[in-house]
Amino acid sequence: MNSFFGLEIARRALFTSQKAIDVTGHNIANADTKGYTLQRVVTAAVDPDLGGTRFLPPARALVGCGVTVQNIEQVRNAYLDRQYRKENALKGEWEVKSQGLENIEMFFDESSGSSVTAAISRFIASLNELSKVPDGKEQRTNLLQSGLILTETINHAYSTLKTLQDEHNRAIKDTVTQINSLVKSIASLNEQIERFEIRGDRANDLRDQRNLLLDDLSKLINITAYENSGGHLVIEVSNKTMLEHNTYDLLEAEQAAYNPVTGANDLYNVVWSSSGEPVDVATGTFKGHLDLRDGDPIDNFGIPYLIENLNKLARTLAEEINSIHSSGYTLPHESNGYTSVTGINFFAIPTDGSGNEVPVTAQNISINEEIINNIFNIAASSVEIDGSYGTGNNHIVLDLISLFERNDIPEVGGFNTFYRGILAELGVETNYAKNKYEGQSALVDNIDYNRMSVSAVSIDEELSNLVKYQHSYAAAARMITAIDEALDILINKTGLVGR
Amino acid sequence: MRVTNSMMMRNFLNNLYSNTHKIDKLQRQLSSYKKLNRFSDDPMGYFRSLELKSRLDKIQQYSRNINDATSWLQQTETAVMEMNEIMKVIYENVLNASADTQADVQKNIVANNLIQLKEQIFQIMNTTFGDKYIFGGYNTTKAPFVNTGSEILYNGINLISATSDELSDIMSQKLNYEVGKGSYINVSINGLQVLGAGEDNLFNILDELIVALQNDEPASTFSPYIEKIKARQDNILNVIAEVGGRINRLEFLYERYSLDELNYETIRSSIEDIDMAEVVTKLEMARSVYNAALAVGSNIIQPSLVNFLW
Structure with a gap:
């Protein structure tokens, strides 16, 4: 056995x-x-x-050759990572939904005087005043003002919702850009990791970076990430491979999806750039934006659903009021040549560019020009006003008032209850989304907490390790001193007999 | 479980956020005096409070309509009461004229009295409320009764020669105010309801009487008129009773709505408004919890093994 072997250990x-x-x-x-x-x-x-000998050395008591550093490993639990990424996508989805719905809710604030309900109330109050003084100029002007406020409030509600839809549409495009850039970064990290690890080392810090990017990506869209048998990272979206090592398939947003609100194909459609096939988005912030942008049926609450209901309200409001109003007779006045005519609509019948009638919507509901230009064209009387006898006839106004008390109007039931119903649905959905987000958030936090418990640095632990390694170092150094002293005896103090 | 520094920090921050969130919500409630600031806070409660608000709006509107209708009807009542007084005077005058002992001169005085009274009736029947004529049915802008000298017109129609169609059209003219869901009160008392139509309308009776008095007709001529006047008088008493009845109904409704308003307001307040004492107490509690969390934080963050080694 080598004399200097102890030094080597x-x-x-x-x-x-x-x-x-x-x-x-x-x-x-x-x-x-x-x-x-x-x-x-x-x-x-x-x-x-074994010293390279062909035969076993005579002595059986073989000593090991000390210690070696095999690797520097990461303390990480892949199971927790998978769980985190799965739940993080849901967290992202509900985060977007709860925030989006809260934004909508804020615009529909009913405590302010500028809400649709307040505008309807004001309109009814003006009708009541007119019913008492059907030939009053102020009462007529007041009704016109209330009508304008009502239509403008509905128009505003529409444009607010439309703006929010546009924002979600843009967010989808932004999300696509984000996903693509993350995928590209991950692919280039994959290459670096491979180059590093080909020497047998572990690219711990690069892997940390990659995990961080995967965490970010998992919030945007539902991904499954795993390493295949060749040690290469694979990312799948709804069972479609998005990335394998350094090859990837990007997403593309093309403005081609049908928008139920405008009736045009002006929304972004997200497809795989390789095949052009639509991307199956199951969850993530991506899904949140998609649902809010497209959600039409009741189980998938979104902006088009709200707009559709608002349209329904505007359409029936215009139809019902027009059908009553147009059966009434106007008040003879100097400005209309002292004639009492019938058949005038209260709300304008909108037309498209080529002059064809189109349905009334929340976007285009407005007061008939004839009434805006001359308040005496408001038809309060149920019979033609002959001369100026009969100016006190208020039957049409009373019919209009009772319209707002009816609960059997086709499609909507009652105007007030219908609108309150929309608000209640919005409230319930917002509440649900908020609760869902809070729950999901707590879950993700909990998983992250567990992940931290495994992977995060504890200063106290590191310091106690430091003390431990310091002592190991000191002990190893002491070993050298001991062997040095032994060799000193052997070399300098041995074989001096008789000198 | 291995507890790392970042976990403690995360935990500490999470708790701190949830405390500040609670304080924020309570402060929002205090400053707005409302429990419900967003409808997602309590969708069903919010829905109910909206419903109550719209019901309150309606009740307030009905109350306003009732007030206006009551004023209108009170004006009518005053006018019809005056008519009643005048009818009494006419009745006495005609009774006098029908007595055999009356000399021609006195008949002339009675005739002159009647001419005066007729003029007075004319004015009463053209009474306005504000600038609206109350006895004209739909016609509220023009004086309903017009004396052309040769005939008296009501809304442009000669009362004696009026067709039954014209009359029934006039009688059907109602000025309805809505005073409840689908419930209306007619504030209009038609002029013809008071005066009667056809040959027996009050103006015509008076005209005939005046002519007869001026012609010094014998006393027996007047006795049928006594009956006619009596009938008109009864008619006017009926109208007074009807107006009184309508006013009573309005007063009853008004009381009921005042009570309803109070009740709904109480319910709405219990849904929407905060209990001041409760929220202030909760806020104080949340603040002290927040302070405690901060104190604990300083204990968690500061020391580590570093402070104790070497």
């Missing part, structure tokens, strides 16, 4: 301790780095050296 121990101290330092330095995973030195005892 001690040297390895020194190097290992040093490595461990370095890693501890790295851990402490990165205690606050986002996405940093705790690293540990993996050491192993080295097998006894």
Whole structure:
């Protein structure tokens, strides 16, 4: 056996301790780095050296060759990562939904005087005043004003919702850009990791970066990420491979999807750039924006559903009021040549560019020009006003008032109850989305908490490790001193007999 | 479980946020005096409060309509009461004229009295409420009764020669105010309801009487008129009773709505408004919890093994 073998063992121990101290330092330095995973030195005892002899040495008591650093590994739990990414997508979806719905809710604030309900109330009050003084100029002007406020309030509600829909549409395009850039970054990290690890090392810090990007990506869209048998990272979206090592398929947003609100194909449609096939988005912020933008049926609450209901309200309001109003007779006045005519609509019948009639919507509802230009064209009387006898006839106004008390109007039931119904649905949905988001958030936090418990740096632990490695180092150094002293005896003090 | 520094920080921050969130919500409630600031806070409660608000709006509108209708009808009542007084005077005058002992001169005085009274009736029947004529049916802008000298017109129609169609059209003219869901009150008392139509309308009776008095007709001529006048008088008493009845109904409704308004207001307040004492107490509690969390935070964050080694 080699005389200097003990020195070799001690040297390895020194190097290992040093490595461990370095890693501890790295851990402490990165205690606050986002996405940093705790690293540990993996050491192993080295097998006894057989000295290259062809035969077993005579002595059976073989000593091992000390310690060696096998690897620097990350303390990370892949199961928690998978769970985190799965739940994070749902968190993203509900975060977008709860925020989006809260935004809508804010615009529909009923406590303010500018709400649709307040405008309807005002309109009814003006009708009541007119019913008492059907030939009053102020009462007529007041009704016209209330009508204008009502139509403008409905128009405003529409444009607010439309703007929000546009925002979600843009957000979808932004999300596509974000997803693509994340996928590209991950692919280039994959290459770097491979180049690094080909030497047998672990690219821990690059892997941390990649995990962080995967976490970000998981919030945007539903992904499954795993390493295949070749050690290459694979990302799938709804069972379609999006990335494998350094090859990837990007998303594309093309303005081609049908918009139920405008009736045009002006929404972004998201497809795979390789095949042009639509992307199956199951969850994530992507899904949140999609649902809010497109959600039409009741189980998938979204902006088009609200607009559709608002349209229904505007359409029936205009139809019902017009059908009563147009059966009434106007008040003879100097401005209309002292004639009492019938058949005048209260709300304008909208037309398209080529003059064809189109249905009334929340966007285009407005007061008939004839009434805006001359308030005496408001028809309060149920019979023609002959001369100026009969100016007190208020039957049409009373019919209009009772219209707002009816609960059997086709499609809507009652105007007030219908609108309140929309608000209640919005409230329930917002409440649901908020609760869902809070629950999902707590779940993701909990998983992240568990992940931290495994992977995050504990300063106290690192410091106690530091003390441990320091002592190991000192002990290994002491080993060298001991062997040195032994050799000193052998070399300098042996064989001096008789000198 | 291995507890790391970042976990403690995360936990601490989470708790701090949830505390500040609670304080924010309570402060929002205090400053707005409302429990419900968003409808997602309590969708069903919000829905109910909206419903109550619209019901309150309606009740207030009905109350306003009732007030206006009552004023109109009170004006009518005053006018019809005056008519009643005049009828009494006419009745006495005609009774006098029908007595055999009356000399020609006195008949002339009675005739002159009647001419005066007729003029007075004319004015009463053209009474306005504000600038609206109350006895004209739909016609509220022009004086309903017009004396052309040769004939008296009501809304342009000669009362004696009026066809039954014209009359029934006039009688059907109602000025309805809505005073409840689908419930209306007619504020209009038609002039013809008071005066009668056809040969027996009050103006015609008076005209005939005046002519007869001026012609010094014998006393027996007047006795049928006594009956006619009596009939008109009864008619006017009926109208007074009807107006009184309508006013009573309005007063009854008004009381009921005042009570309803109070009740709905109470319910709405219990849904929407905060209990001041409760919210202030909760806020104080949340603040002290927040302070405690901050104090704990300083204990968590500061020390580590670093403070104790070497």
